[in-house]
Amino acid sequence: MSDDLTIVHASSLACIFDHNKPRAGKAQSELDIIHDGGIAIRNGKIVAVGSTDMILRDYSDGGTVLDASGKTIIPGLVECHSHPIFAGNRHWEYVRRLEGATGKEIRAEGGGIWSTIVNTRKAGDDELIYNAVRAFELIAAGGVTTLEVKSGYGLDRDGELRLLRLLNEAAKQTKMDIVITFLGAHIAPQDGRSTDDFVLSVKNEMIPAVLEQNIAVAHDLSCENGDFSAQQAKMLIDYSNELGFPVHVHADASSDSKGWRTAVEGGVLSADHLTYTPDSEIVSVGATDTVAVLLPVAEQFYLDERKANGKLFIENNVPVAVATDYCSSFQATSLPLTIAAACSWFKFTPAQAIVGATLNAAYALGKNHDRGSLDIGKKGDLTIFNCEHPNQLGTSIGAPIVDAAISSGSVIWENKQ
Numbered sequence: 001m002s003d004d005l006t007i008v009h010a011s012s013l014a015c016i017f018d019h020n021k022p023r024a025g026k027a028q029s030e031l032d033i034i035h036d037g038g039i040a041i042r043n044g045k046i047v048a049v050g051s052t053d054m055i056l057r058d059y060s061d062g063g064t065v066l067d068a069s070g071k072t073i074i075p076g077l078v079e080c081h082s083h084p085i086f087a088g089n090r091h092w093e094y095v096r097r098l099e100g101a102t103g104k105e106i107r108a109e110g111g112g113i114w115s116t117i118v119n120t121r122k123a124g125d126d127e128l129i130y131n132a133v134r135a136f137e138l139i140a141a142g143g144v145t146t147l148e149v150k151s152g153y154g155l156d157r158d159g160e161l162r163l164l165r166l167l168n169e170a171a172k173q174t175k176m177d178i179v180i181t182f183l184g185a186h187i188a189p190q191d192g193r194s195t196d197d198f199v200l201s202v203k204n205e206m207i208p209a210v211l212e213q214n215i216a217v218a219h220d221l222s223c224e225n226g227d228f229s230a231q232q233a234k235m236l237i238d239y240s241n242e243l244g245f246p247v248h249v250h251a252d253a254s255s256d257s258k259g260w261r262t263a264v265e266g267g268v269l270s271a272d273h274l275t276y277t278p279d280s281e282i283v284s285v286g287a288t289d290t291v292a293v294l295l296p297v298a299e300q301f302y303l304d305e306r307k308a309n310g311k312l313f314i315e316n317n318v319p320v321a322v323a324t325d326y327c328s329s330f331q332a333t334s335l336p337l338t339i340a341a342a343c344s345w346f347k348f349t350p351a352q353a354i355v356g357a358t359l360n361a362a363y364a365l366g367k368n369h370d371r372g373s374l375d376i377g378k379k380g381d382l383t384i385f386n387c388e389h390p391n392q393l394g395t396s397i398g399a400p401i402v403d404a405a406i407s408s409g410s411v412i413w414e415n416k417q
């Protein structure tokens with residue numbers, strides 16, 4: 001397969017040019033669309049973007065030439081929040097929640113994240129790798145070119161190191177770029193260990209081992225009432241910052257836990273969920289480069305009483321990303337569907353949601369230097385859709401409109417229908 005590729009006659013080429021900052025405020029609504037656009041990729045990198053006439057004039061030398069008439073091209077989709085390595089299935093919990101059961105009642109009935117941890121510990125390596133690779137295949141079918149994956153269902157030193165090792169193995173079985181995150185302080189242990197002892201073990205045992213083995217590129221933790229307090233989260237963030245280990249925070253997912261403020265004050269890459277972050281906190285924390293990663297499908301699935309105030313984050317010049325949150329509770333694999341859901345759920349424009357699944361998601365992963373936009377010099381990562389305008393990503397709800405995903409100029413997934 002060639003990594004020299006020339007594409008012409010794209011009905012819409014949404015470039016989302018990078019300006020060395022994640023897109024926030026009004027800028028999140030701009031896609032820098034070129035109609036009848038073309039793009040040239042040489043040696044896996046973007047060398048030219050512009051009108052079809054210009055591309056045909058200057059780049060008709062060699063490589064594959066693709067006619068994208070009737071299609072929309074955007075930067076390769078970046079899925080920035082997923083938990084794909086676990087065993088067991090908790091579909092019955094959804095039924096119980098629909099019947100009105102609370103999280104506490106479901107945990108008393110043997111469910112909740114702890115039950116996934118128990119099942120994951122019991123599962124063999126092959127089963128866990130198989131489950132992760134199967135998730136990768138389904139997520140790739142949504143046109144994703146970069147996928148972030150978290151550990152987090154081990155909840156002790158050996159369990160977490162094992163899941164990270166297996167994620168590294170699984171990553172060899174997909175053409176997507178896999179970005180591996182160590183999720184240590186995921187939930188409070190339910191086996192008698194105190195959260196203080198557990199946080200110390202994340203700090204003193206797990207982080208040093210993860211770094212020594214070089215098996216993850218970032219560190220994630222939960223700042224959530226009932227799991228880890230803002231003080232405990234701050235201690236882990238500060239320690240990671242000292243070591244130069246980039247941080248993500250699961251914040252305010254089920255209650256106002258001061259997670260958004262703690263994440264922003266810690267200067268982390270992203271704070272994720274933010275369902276219960278109060279409006280007053282969004283306004284008083286104000287503009288930041290920490291990306292707010294919102295999970296519209298998760299909020300719908302959890303039947304939350306609230307939703308993240310996505311528009312208020314944008315109005316306050318916070319860069320917003322959107323992601324599926326594929327996890328043990330529910331297996332949302334489609335980032336295009338998540339884009340459409342972000343429009344109806346948060347009242348985002350398609351442009352705001354698309355920036356959230358490309359450039360801002362790349363910033364959320366600290367990967368903006370080489371992906372997330374169609375700037376010259378970045379990787380030739382593109383997602384091509386069978387529709388003429390990017391607005392149709394908001395209206396083609398659940399439709400299989402992904403035509404192809406291209407990574408460094410090579411097709412890594414295509415719709416064979």
Ligand SMILES: N=CN[C@@H](CCC(=O)O)C(=O)O
Nearest residue numbers: 083113222250325327328329
């Ligand atoms: N604390 C949050 N945890 C994850 C996974 C949830 C699950 O496995 O049920 C999340 O939704 O981001």
